Amino acid sequence: MSDLSHPPSLTAAGEPAAPDPAVAAELPATAASRSEIIGRSPNQLAWLRLKRDRTARISALTLLAAAVVALGAPLLGWLTGIDPTDKFVDRLNDFGMPVGYAGGISPDHWLGLEPGSGRDILLQLVYGLRTSLFIAFASALLASFVGVAVGVVAGWARGWLDSVVNWLIDLTLAFPFLIFALAVIPILEDRFYSDREAPSPAFRVALIIATFGLFSWTYTARLVRGQVISLREREFVEAARAAGAGTGHILFRQLLPNIWAPILVTVSLNVPQFIAIEAALAFVNVGVTEPTPDLGRMIYNSIGYVASDPWYTLFPGLTIFLLVLAFNLFGDALRDSLDPRSTR
Amino acid sequence: MFRFVVRRLLVAGVTLAVISLVTFGLFFAVPSSPAKVMCGKNCTAEDIAQVEQRLGIDQPLPRQYADFVKGLAVGRTYGSGDFRQDCPAPCLGYSFRNNQPVTEIITQRAPVTFSIVLGGAVLWLTLGISLGMVSALRRGTVLDRAAIGITLAGASMQVYFFGLILLYLLVYATGLLPFPSYTPLTENPARWAVGLLLPWMTLGFLNSALYARLSRAQMLETLSEDFVRTARAKGMPARQVHVRHALRAAITPIVTIAGLDIGTSLGGTFITETIFGLQGLGKATVEAVQFLNLPVVMATVLLAAVFIVVANIVVDVLYAVIDPRVRLN
Numbered sequence: 245m246s247d248l249s250h251p252p253s254l255t256a257a258g259e260p261a262a263p264d265p266a267v268a269a270e271l272p273a274t275a276a277s278r279s280e281i282i283g284r285s286p287n288q289l290a291w292l293r294l295k296r297d298r299t300a301r302i303s304a305l306t307l308l309a310a311a312v313v314a315l316g317a318p319l320l321g322w323l324t325g326i327d328p329t330d331k332f333v334d335r336l337n338d339f340g341m342p343v344g345y346a347g348g349i350s351p352d353h354w355l356g357l358e359p360g361s362g363r364d365i366l367l368q369l370v371y372g373l374r375t376s377l378f379i380a381f382a383s384a385l386l387a388s389f390v391g392v393a394v395g396v397v398a399g400w401a402r403g404w405l406d407s408v409v410n411w412l413i414d415l416t417l418a419f420p421f422l423i424f425a426l427a428v429i430p431i432l433e434d435r436f437y438s439d440r441e442a443p444s445p446a447f448r449v450a451l452i453i454a455t456f457g458l459f460s461w462t463y464t465a466r467l468v469r470g471q472v473i474s475l476r477e478r479e480f481v482e483a484a485r486a487a488g489a490g491t492g493h494i495l496f497r498q499l500l501p502n503i504w505a506p507i508l509v510t511v512s513l514n515v516p517q518f519i520a521i522e523a524a525l526a527f528v529n530v531g532v533t534e535p536t537p538d539l540g541r542m543i544y545n546s547i548g549y550v551a552s553d554p555w556y557t558l559f560p561g562l563t564i565f566l567l568v569l570a571f572n573l574f575g576d577a578l579r580d581s582l583d584p585r586s587t588r
Numbered sequence: 589m590f591r592f593v594v595r596r597l598l599v600a601g602v603t604l605a606v607i608s609l610v611t612f613g614l615f616f617a618v619p620s621s622p623a624k625v626m627c628g629k630n631c632t633a634e635d636i637a638q639v640e641q642r643l644g645i646d647q648p649l650p651r652q653y654a655d656f657v658k659g660l661a662v663g664r665t666y667g668s669g670d671f672r673q674d675c676p677a678p679c680l681g682y683s684f685r686n687n688q689p690v691t692e693i694i695t696q697r698a699p700v701t702f703s704i705v706l707g708g709a710v711l712w713l714t715l716g717i718s719l720g721m722v723s724a725l726r727r728g729t730v731l732d733r734a735a736i737g738i739t740l741a742g743a744s745m746q747v748y749f750f751g752l753i754l755l756y757l758l759v760y761a762t763g764l765l766p767f768p769s770y771t772p773l774t775e776n777p778a779r780w781a782v783g784l785l786l787p788w789m790t791l792g793f794l795n796s797a798l799y800a801r802l803s804r805a806q807m808l809e810t811l812s813e814d815f816v817r818t819a820r821a822k823g824m825p826a827r828q829v830h831v832r833h834a835l836r837a838a839i840t841p842i843v844t845i846a847g848l849d850i851g852t853s854l855g856g857t858f859i860t861e862t863i864f865g866l867q868g869l870g871k872a873t874v875e876a877v878q879f880l881n882l883p884v885v886m887a888t889v890l891l892a893a894v895f896i897v898v899a900n901i902v903v904d905v906l907y908a909v910i911d912p913r914v915r916l917n
Contacts, residue, residue: 270674294683319784349679414603415603415606416605418603418607418893418895418896418897418900419607419896420852420855420856420889420892420893420895420896422856423855423856423858423873423888423889423892424611424860424889424892426858426873426874426877427615427873427877427885427888427889428614430877430878430880431614431615431880431882431885434880484877504717516744520746523746523748524746524747524859526860527748527859528858528859528862528874528877529874529878530877540748543748543749543752544748544862546752547752547862547863549759550752550755550756550760551756554756554760557749557752557753557756561746561748561749561752561753562749564746564749565744565745565746565749568744568746569744572740572743572744573740
């Protein structure tokens with residue numbers, strides 16, 4: 245992916261979670277001290293492992309805080325009485341720079357003001373967080389939905405359909421995704437909107453999500469396909485079939501519950517990637533359009549002020565960094581807890 | 589080996605053909621009037637008609653695509669009479685902003701991107717692999733933990749943020765480096781290197797995080813293998829065991845990822861180029877997209893696909909050369 249920084253690579257996160265004897269020994273003393281055997285499902289074991297992981301706890305709390313802040317953005321606006329688009333031009337000097345220390349930090353404006361426009365940085369940031377998280381989650385859901393559907397079909401049908409899907413995956417992987425997204429979004433927008441009407445922000449957002457989803461299903465599809473191929477010959481599937489279960493029942497009630505773990509890990513590691521790519525697109529003006537606040541566009545706007553007001557770059561940059569870091573750490577922890585055999 | 593390469597080349601050719609079809613279809617078939625899009629939003633009906641005729645886009649689509657491919661292979665002629673313009677192979681059309689041949693734009697911009705990527709790659713590979721190796725050999729020490737922490741953070745850091753931090757710290761705050769600029773290598777090697785140091789550091793530091801993580805994991809795996817133990821047991825010096833035996837076996841997956849990364853980056857490091865104002869392929873795409881300059885966009889997207897496909901082939905062949913377990917026949 246071009247020059248974006250890499251999220252930690254996914255190792256094979258496959259294998260349906262199976263109870264492993266090693267875990268029973270590591271479990272907290274509560275169970276062991278009573279020296280009685282407690283039955284635990286693989287999911288309960290994974291949850292226990294996740295709860296004991298300090299990195300997972302900290303990153304989960306960070307993400308929870310980010311979600312609360314993003315959801316509570318209107319509340320913050322109501323409390324401070326500031327709208328993200330409000331311009332406090334009177335707080336800027338003749339050169340358009342915010343008056344005061346550290347980019348105009350004051351009791352009214354906790355993170356200062358944007359140079360030039362005079363908008364409140366905190367409010368822009370909080371609303372930008374909403375944009376980022378919404379696009380990233382929607383894209384990740386779309387990508388895994390398409391990936392699961394394609395993967396199940398390919399793995400179940402095999403034969404020529406499988407070959408076609410494999411070829412499609414290879415083709416998608418050979419596509420220069422970022423450059424293509426960069427090019428296709430404005431061109432499609434031009435197709436659907438004539439000169440007179442301004443494109444609606446919602447259309448742009450939908451376009452971004454669709455492009456992300458369309459190019460990122462390949463990993464999930466490969467994963468699901470492999471799992472379906474290996475699971476379909478197992479006894480429990482045969483038993484279900486012998487009991488008269490239809491294809492739908494076998495796929496959704498027998499196979500999918502066995503592969504949700506790696507899918508969940510993929511989703512959790514896809515989200516930070518999408519946050520980063522969305523900001524990258526916004527950084528070259530192909531992301532969400534004004535006046536919708538966006539973290540990547542804030543950084544782009546700040547380029548011209550790096551020398552005079554570095555704080556303007558710092559706040560949105562730090563926000564994206566922490567968000568992506570927390571997601572990556574959480575995704576890794578989730579993988580470790582769901583698949584204890586994977587080692588790092 | 590030869591047959592393998594030929595087969596890979598054939599598959600690559602088909603892949604590229606399909607990608608060019610998709611790109612062509614999307615860019616030229618979807619807009620209501622390609623000429624209007626190409627010409628910009630302030631064009632009159634006359635301009636549009638002129639553009640349409642000159643480009644041959646009054647022809648049916650399959651014919652247009654055939655013309656495009658023909659232009660690439662043997663060249664083509666646009667317009668007629670006074671407006672006649674001969675475009676020699678490989679013809680990618682003309683820019684809609686200044687009528688410059690697209691091939692010329694590419695040959696002007698490519699050296700910038702190549703310089704950025706190759707310099708950056710040298711830095712991120714040496715830095716990443718050596719950090720990962722040291723980390724693996726000193727497993728569990730303070731050094732290893734520090735390396736893990738740094739690489740974890742580095743893998744979540746974004747180019748657009750890190751690049752600006754370096755720009756502020758090294759250029760604006762301390763004046764240690766000049767603002768990045770591009771001087772051709774053949775003109776003045778010293779200025780070439782100094783001007784590109786900042787983008788190299790940006791890409792080098794960030795990408796090395798992934799390589800450090802990867803090579804650490806790979807090294808740990810190979811260090812526990814039997815052949816390493818055998819080498820140690822027969823009294824081979826540690827250094828030789830680590831470099832000649834362990835590293836060589838550990839490096840194969842790294843070569844794969846490095847090859848693909850370099851291939852993808854060559855298509856356009858548009859963020860790095862935007863931050864530092866360097867006129868490379870990525871910046872050309874960003875600018876062309878802003879003005880819906882379709883011939884340039886089309887060419888850069890296709891070129892990016894070519895880099896990815898070629899990188900894939902190179903990696904497959906390199907794999908066979910490095911890893912004796914993979915022999916192609």
